[in-house]
Amino acid sequence: MRVKVGLIILLFLLPLCCANVGAQGDLEMPSWELGWDEDMDGTHTLALVNGEDIEDELIIFIDNQRMSDLNIELTVEWDSDDIPIDLDYEESITISASTNETISIKLKNENGYVFQTSPNSTMVISVNADEVSFEQSTSNQNIEADIAVPEVYELVVGATSRGEKLFAGSSIEYDFNIENKGNSDDAVDSPVFSIRSCPHLDIEGFDQLDGQVVTVGQNFQTQLKITASSAHPDRTCEVTLSVDSSGNQKTTSVIIEIAVSAVEDSSEDSNQDNSQDSQSDDDSIELTESSSLPYLSFVEIIVVLFMANSMYFRRK
Numbered sequence: 131m132r133v134k135v136g137l138i139i140l141l142f143l144l145p146l147c148c149a150n151v152g153a154q155g156d157l158e159m160p161s162w163e164l165g166w167d168e169d170m171d172g173t174h175t176l177a178l179v180n181g182e183d184i185e186d187e188l189i190i191f192i193d194n195q196r197m198s199d200l201n202i203e204l205t206v207e208w209d210s211d212d213i214p215i216d217l218d219y220e221e222s223i224t225i226s227a228s229t230n231e232t233i234s235i236k237l238k239n240e241n242g243y244v245f246q247t248s249p250n251s252t253m254v255i256s257v258n259a260d261e262v263s264f265e266q267s268t269s270n271q272n273i274e275a276d277i278a279v280p281e282v283y284e285l286v287v288g289a290t291s292r293g294e295k296l297f298a299g300s301s302i303e304y305d306f307n308i309e310n311k312g313n314s315d316d317a318v319d320s321p322v323f324s325i326r327s328c329p330h331l332d333i334e335g336f337d338q339l340d341g342q343v344v345t346v347g348q349n350f351q352t353q354l355k356i357t358a359s360s361a362h363p364d365r366t367c368e369v370t371l372s373v374d375s376s377g378n379q380k381t382t383s384v385i386i387e388i389a390v391s392a393v394e395d396s397s398e399d400s401n402q403d404n405s406q407d408s409q410s411d412d413d414s415i416e417l418t419e420s421s422s423l424p425y426l427s428f429v430e431i432i433v434v435l436f437m438a439n440s441m442y443f444r445r446k
Contacts, residue, residue, distance in 0.1 A: 162200050162225070163193040164259045164271040167232050173252055173276040176237065176244075182282070184215065184239040190257055190273070191232045194225040201225075201262045206235055209254040215239050244279045245313050248346075252276040283377030284312040285344065287384045289354075298330075298393045299360035304386070306336075307351045308373065310344040318342040319374035328367035330359040331390065339373065356388060364392035 167189035177186040194200040202223045208215065218236040225231050235257070255277050261269040286309045294302035310316050321339040325331050334355040344350045356369075367390060372383040 161195055162261070162271075163195070164257070164273055165191055165193075166273060166275065167191045170275040173278050175249075175278050175280050178244065178280045178282070182244060184237060184244060184279070186237045188235040188237065188255070188275070189232050190235065191230055192223070192225050192259065193230040194227060197227050199224055199227055203260045203262050203267075204233070205258045205260075207256045207258075209256070214241055244282055245284070245311060247279045248313055249279055249281045252278045279313070281314045281377065282312045283314060283316050283375045283380065285309070285316055285318070285373060285375045285380075285382050286311055287371065287373055287382050289371060289384050289386045291386070295391065296356065296358055296388060297391050298358050298362040301355055301357040304354045304356055305351060306354050306371065307349055308339075308342070308344050309349045310346055312377070313346060314377060315343060315345045317344065317376040319376045319379070321371075321373045323372070324370045326368040326370075328358075328362070328365060328390065330362040331367050331369075331388070332357045332359075333369070333371075336371065358390045360393065362390050362392065365390055 179185045216238045256274045258272045260267045290305040296302045367388045
């Protein structure tokens with residue numbers, strides 16, 4: 131009786147043991163894994179070269195835990211088709227048995243599109259790995275990451291004349307503009323100007339640009355007052371206007387030439403006029419004096435000669 135009971139219990143426990151062994155066999159079956167070879171939990175910011183071109187590299191790994199080779203077909207995609215990023219990677223890879231290999235995905239762009247893309251917006255890069263056996267996909271894995279372009283700062287300055295002529299002792303206005311061609315808001319730091327060979331020239335209002343915010347795509351404009359002192363000589367002045375970007379501390383400048391016309395000295399003209407007047411007065415005086423001298427007429431000369439002859443003959 132006891133033997134029969136033991137057999138019955140054994141018959142009930144046998145299926146459970148087989149199922150447990152089968153489950154353990156499935157869990158322990160050698161497999162493969164796809165993943166990032168770097169920390170991609172946050173947002174990966176692409177690297178920038180030459181100030182405007184993107185050139186970066188992402189690294190993935192495939193861990194083959196099997197005792198046979200693993201054939202993988204890779205596909206890398208963006209979530210947006212209008213981003214002109216060139217991708218360079220191996221599409222077909224064979225991973226040797228019991229090895230962990232890394233694969234490079236190179237990203238490149240030389241069109242400067244980064245200037246039109248905000249660093250605050252992210253893109254998603256997706257890597258899909260298909261296991262291929264006899265030209266058939268048997269399994270696949272997928273990983274994703276958030277990608278962003280770096281912050282780019284570029285301020286461009288310019289100055290335009292209003293066609294006014296600058297005289298010594300007066301002032302004119304110049305239009306000065308700052309354009310933000312980067313992809314991030316920027317501000318002006320350290321606005322300075324230098325004037326070459328014209329110590330009597332001054333620019334008003336330029337230092338007030340310090341801290342001025344210029345948003346993305348904005349062309350900020352202001353007016354500068356340029357003043358020449360009354361002692362300024364007749365000369366062309368070279369003026370350099372420079373500002374720094376608060377984003378990257380890069381200095382950008384513009385050079386303008388301003389012609390200053392000296393005011394004619396009215397005192398010299400007055401002295402010259404007075405000297406000419408005095409000279410003409412002297413000439414008139416000389417003429418008056420010469421005309422006032424005594425002179426003898428022709429008749430008087432005849433009479434004098436006749437009287438002289440009469441006296442001479444009388445004496446004879």
